Amino acid sequence: MEQFQRVVADIVAGKLPQQSDNVTIYERSFEKIEGSNIIMTKSGTEKYLVVAGNGALYNELDGESVGDGKVCALTHHNSKVLNKHFEYTKPQAFGTEIATMGLGDRLGVASPGHIETVMNRKVKPILAQQSIRELTLLNRTMTDILDAATFAVFQEGYKDGYGADADHIKLEKDIEYALGLGFSFLTLDCSEQIRNDIEGATTDDIHKEFASLPVDRKEYYKNHYLNKSFEVQGLEISYDEASLHKNVLVYGEAIDFMEHVYTEYIAKADRAIDFEISIDETETVTAPEAHFFVAEELRRRGVTVQSLAPRFCGEFQKGIDYIGDINQFEKELHEHAEIAKYFGYKLSIHSGSDKFSVFPIIGKYTEGLLHIKTAGTNWLEAVRVIAQVNPDLYRRMHKYAEEHFEETLKYYHVTPDLDSVAPLAKTADEDLPAYMDHDASRQLFHVTYGILLTAKSSESGADLFRTEFFTTLMNNEDAYRASLVKHIGRHLDLLGL
Numbered sequence: 001m002e003q004f005q006r007v008v009a010d011i012v013a014g015k016l017p018q019q020s021d022n023v024t025i026y027e028r029s030f031e032k033i034e035g036s037n038i039i040m041t042k043s044g045t046e047k048y049l050v051v052a053g054n055g056a057l058y059n060e061l062d063g064e065s066v067g068d069g070k071v072c073a074l075t076h077h078n079s080k081v082l083n084k085h086f087e088y089t090k091p092q093a094f095g096t097e098i099a100t101m102g103l104g105d106r107l108g109v110a111s112p113g114h115i116e117t118v119m120n121r122k123v124k125p126i127l128a129q130q131s132i133r134e135l136t137l138l139n140r141t142m143t144d145i146l147d148a149a150t151f152a153v154f155q156e157g158y159k160d161g162y163g164a165d166a167d168h169i170k171l172e173k174d175i176e177y178a179l180g181l182g183f184s185f186l187t188l189d190c191s192e193q194i195r196n197d198i199e200g201a202t203t204d205d206i207h208k209e210f211a212s213l214p215v216d217r218k219e220y221y222k223n224h225y226l227n228k229s230f231e232v233q234g235l236e237i238s239y240d241e242a243s244l245h246k247n248v249l250v251y252g253e254a255i256d257f258m259e260h261v262y263t264e265y266i267a268k269a270d271r272a273i274d275f276e277i278s279i280d281e282t283e284t285v286t287a288p289e290a291h292f293f294v295a296e297e298l299r300r301r302g303v304t305v306q307s308l309a310p311r312f313c314g315e316f317q318k319g320i321d322y323i324g325d326i327n328q329f330e331k332e333l334h335e336h337a338e339i340a341k342y343f344g345y346k347l348s349i350h351s352g353s354d355k356f357s358v359f360p361i362i363g364k365y366t367e368g369l370l371h372i373k374t375a376g377t378n379w380l381e382a383v384r385v386i387a388q389v390n391p392d393l394y395r396r397m398h399k400y401a402e403e404h405f406e407e408t409l410k411y412y413h414v415t416p417d418l419d420s421v422a423p424l425a426k427t428a429d430e431d432l433p434a435y436m437d438h439d440a441s442r443q444l445f446h447v448t449y450g451i452l453l454t455a456k457s458s459e460s461g462a463d464l465f466r467t468e469f470f471t472t473l474m475n476n477e478d479a480y481r482a483s484l485v486k487h488i489g490r491h492l493d494l495l496g497l
């Protein structure tokens with residue numbers, strides 16, 4: 001810890017420490033608060049808070065004494081101390097007044113680049129966003145992602161607000177846990193309650209099942225929807241008996257679940273929560289009239305949502321551009337955007353990474369009433385950096401990903417043409433980064449992140465890639481930051497944000 005002597009001496013004197021060969025100084029983090037001076041630093045590949053003085057902040061941070069100061073690891077305890085003393089390091093809800101972007105960070109090191117990307121733009125960052133699926137595949141916790149966001153915001157001196165999305169939550173215990181941790185955004189995944197089987201049912205079967213519903217339910221739906229017309233910005237929406245019965249059966253249980261969660265958790269929360277309904281991860285494409293039916297039912301039941309994610313026509317596969325008829329997509333996206341505006345919530349786009357061909361359409365019709373989610377693409381930019389600076393590591397990861405790809409298909413729906421991937425053995429080192437520009441190799445890495453970052457040697461039990469991956473990335477932090485600023489910046493430019 002001797003390398004911190006000068007840093008400590010400088011902040012004891014209230015001076016911004018000078019950069020040195022051994023210690024990187026994150027100048028925007030420097031804070032002087034009630035008798036304590038503090039700054040974020042990095043030595044080697046590890047980051048530390050360096051604090052001096054005699055205030056509460058100094059006394060409450062856990063760290064190793066160096067001179068008249070302390071050098072503090074980025075622990076959960078120290079994250080909560082920062083939250084206590086610096087309000088801007090805590091996540092917040094944004095409502096529907098400004099566009100928001102989910103910037104899922106599977107590594108816990110992307111947020112500084114994300115913060116730089118969104119500065120001075122018409123969008124707020126949801127820096128902490130990981131689904132239960134991602135957390136499970138990476139052996140990470142919700143606390144880990146909140147801590148990573150807290151330290152990144154402090155490091156960057158970013159005081160314009162960020163969010164934390166407990167993403168694709170299905171279980172009430174996870175809702176309680178996430179809200180208790182301080183998450184500001186809850187994405188309720190209703191895929192378990194949506195009746196995909198109705199899609200293939202015969203009209204007679206649908207009528208019979210509808211007829212079996214309680215009389216009062218049937219009367220309610222008939223009175224409010226049957227042969228009724230709703231006009232949404234020129235879009236005429238109506239429900240005959242067949243379409244009403246189908247929507248009631250497909251979405252009825254899901255809407256009950258949404259109402260329950262809103263009533264029991266969101267409405268009772270002690271702070272504003274951005275509540276998102278996710279019906280995107282289902283086989284059933286959300287027709288505009290189905291979107292309206294769900295939204296109108298939520299309105300009738302007094303449920304307020306800040307965003308809703310339909311399942312769009314075509315395919316929003318991970319890490320690659322839109323697949324489908326762009327003209328049909330434009331027609332339906334326009335209708336979905338008008339429905340969202342009619343009810344006053346943001347249209348949410350999941351798997352929003354890399355959908356460059358449809359971003360102008362999305363930006364045109366949502367007009368900023370938009371939430372767009374990315375995650376895996378930020379991991380792929382890290383893989384790109386590895387390919388650039390550590391070709392041997394890239395080659396070993398690429399080979400392992402190819403060997404284990406099939407295992408990921410139980411978690412993700414991707415259909416890469418792996419035969420189109422250039423043979424690794426025939427690819428020169430300088431051409432390795434180009435794999436991140438090819439759809440199939442992008443998807444190969446996109447969905448094998450968990451396998452790669454938790455892979456262990458069968459002999460020694462040591463991790464195969466993780467340690468070297470993070471060491472390489474932390475030794476090339478600026479390259480990763482620049483890659484994110486360029487790639488996510490391209491997303492926002494095309495969205496008009």
Ligand SMILES: O=C(O)[C@@H](O)[C@H](O)[C@H](O)C(=O)CO
Pocket residue numbers: 104130131133134167168349350351352353373374375376
């Ligand atoms: O991979 C995941 O589970 C998440 O990134 C999830 O897909 C997220 O909701 C998303 O859509 C990010 O693009």
